[in-house]
Amino acid sequence: MVKNIYPWQKVNGGVSAPLGFSASGVKAGIKNSTKYDLALIFSEVPANSAGVFTKNLVKAHPLLLTEKHLQKGTARAVIVNSGNANACVGQAGDEAAWQMAKVTAEELGISPEEVLVSSTGVIGQEMPMAKVLPGIKNVVVEVKKLKAEHNELVLAEHADRAAMAIMTTDTVPKELALELKCSTGTVKLGVMAKGSGMIHPNMGTMLCFLTTDAKVDSLKLKELLKEAVDRSFNMISVDGDTSTNDMVVILANGQAGVELQGTDWENFCKMVDFACCQMAMAIARDGEGASKFLEIKVTGAKTLEAARKIARSVCSSSLVKSAMYGQDANWGRILAAAGYAGADFDPAKVDIYLNGLQVAAEGQGLRFSEEEALKLLEKPDILIELRLKDGSQEATAWGCDLTHKYVDINANYRT
Numbered sequence: 001m002v003k004n005i006y007p008w009q010k011v012n013g014g015v016s017a018p019l020g021f022s023a024s025g026v027k028a029g030i031k032n033s034t035k036y037d038l039a040l041i042f043s044e045v046p047a048n049s050a051g052v053f054t055k056n057l058v059k060a061h062p063l064l065l066t067e068k069h070l071q072k073g074t075a076r077a078v079i080v081n082s083g084n085a086n087a088c089v090g091q092a093g094d095e096a097a098w099q100m101a102k103v104t105a106e107e108l109g110i111s112p113e114e115v116l117v118s119s120t121g122v123i124g125q126e127m128p129m130a131k132v133l134p135g136i137k138n139v140v141v142e143v144k145k146l147k148a149e150h151n152e153l154v155l156a157e158h159a160d161r162a163a164m165a166i167m168t169t170d171t172v173p174k175e176l177a178l179e180l181k182c183s184t185g186t187v188k189l190g191v192m193a194k195g196s197g198m199i200h201p202n203m204g205t206m207l208c209f210l211t212t213d214a215k216v217d218s219l220k221l222k223e224l225l226k227e228a229v230d231r232s233f234n235m236i237s238v239d240g241d242t243s244t245n246d247m248v249v250i251l252a253n254g255q256a257g258v259e260l261q262g263t264d265w266e267n268f269c270k271m272v273d274f275a276c277c278q279m280a281m282a283i284a285r286d287g288e289g290a291s292k293f294l295e296i297k298v299t300g301a302k303t304l305e306a307a308r309k310i311a312r313s314v315c316s317s318s319l320v321k322s323a324m325y326g327q328d329a330n331w332g333r334i335l336a337a338a339g340y341a342g343a344d345f346d347p348a349k350v351d352i353y354l355n356g357l358q359v360a361a362e363g364q365g366l367r368f369s370e371e372e373a374l375k376l377l378e379k380p381d382i383l384i385e386l387r388l389k390d391g392s393q394e395a396t397a398w399g400c401d402l403t404h405k406y407v408d409i410n411a412n413y414r415t
Helices: 061-072 091-108 129-149 152-165 218-231 262-285 304-316 318-325 331-339 370-377 404-411
Strands: 008-010 021-026 038-053 074-084 115-122 174-182 185-194 207-212 247-252 293-301 351-354 357-361 381-387 393-400
Touching: 008 262, 021 129, 021 152, 038 061, 038 129, 038 152, 038 207, 038 218, 061 074, 061 091, 061 115, 061 247, 074 091, 074 129, 074 152, 074 207, 074 247, 091 115, 091 129, 115 207, 115 247, 129 152, 152 174, 152 185, 174 262, 185 262, 207 262, 218 247, 218 262, 262 293, 262 393, 293 304, 304 318, 304 331, 304 381, 304 393, 318 331, 331 351, 331 357, 331 381, 351 370, 357 370
Parallel strands: 074 115, 207 247, 293 381
Antiparallel strands: 008 174, 021 038, 038 074, 038 247, 174 185, 185 207, 293 393, 351 357, 351 381
């Protein structure tokens, strides 16, 4: 039995695990009639909320609406669809996003400004509202049933449907629920995410939604979420593309009645960070066409920013990713990617390791067994370490290899 080293425990329920939250997903037929493609997360009471969004100058219509609705710092519902990004379609896109918020609000009996809207899928195509609006009504019916029944097993099952409904080229749903015992009670955190392609630092086509029953004001939520995103979603790369729809949103409804202070607050922040990192790694593992999971660890940097830049640069390198796919211990590509990261370091000090095998020392290649290297790189998980020996800061990035299948998936994405 593996001992739990964290002050929290995993529990069931996904985003419906915290008190006062319920979620579900339905098949609206937005792009494919056989898959769940419309999800709703609902809080029984107003929840303090915060979000972090893509840095792409081209932003999807629902993202702009959600940014506006979050200005007041509270929300009660998140409506999310897959199959259509609702991006770059002009006034029709703005109207579609607003209609999604409006109809969701009407069906739930709340204000449209309390609804956050998110979309993912094909860019540049108008949203098929004739399918979306009936889908919204159906998913609200499902969530209302959950509220009436309040059966934990059923809540968890429908949370699974919500996690499936936000998937596009993802091969597996991504969700997690955690429970933290505090000095004055217990709080829970639920999370679901999606992402497989268009993944790059500053957030790629990825969505993430967190729920908690802890009492946290919106300003604190915003601060802790930004820090967690910087350590997690901004440290992954699948293909170097940053999308138009990326968002991470957290809702805290306070239903557990627990105010977090001192060690409890520190542990809660660490739990949010842990959940985001788990989702980030799950996205990297599920990269489009990926056959290997890459972890790039940079130690001994002068500054945290330098460590992060170098880790992200190596993680994003198509040449490094291709070498890992080909099981080629081409350490020169790793050092070169570090060199153009825009961070200050001394290349003549750098040691490089691949799954524990040292392949370079002080910026130069070592004699090593190619057979041993090949055997190590055949593994599905590859750890690339760069030891800079310039300082005390470190950072980790996550990604995947670049395969022929990635091209196949994206060559036919719209069809």
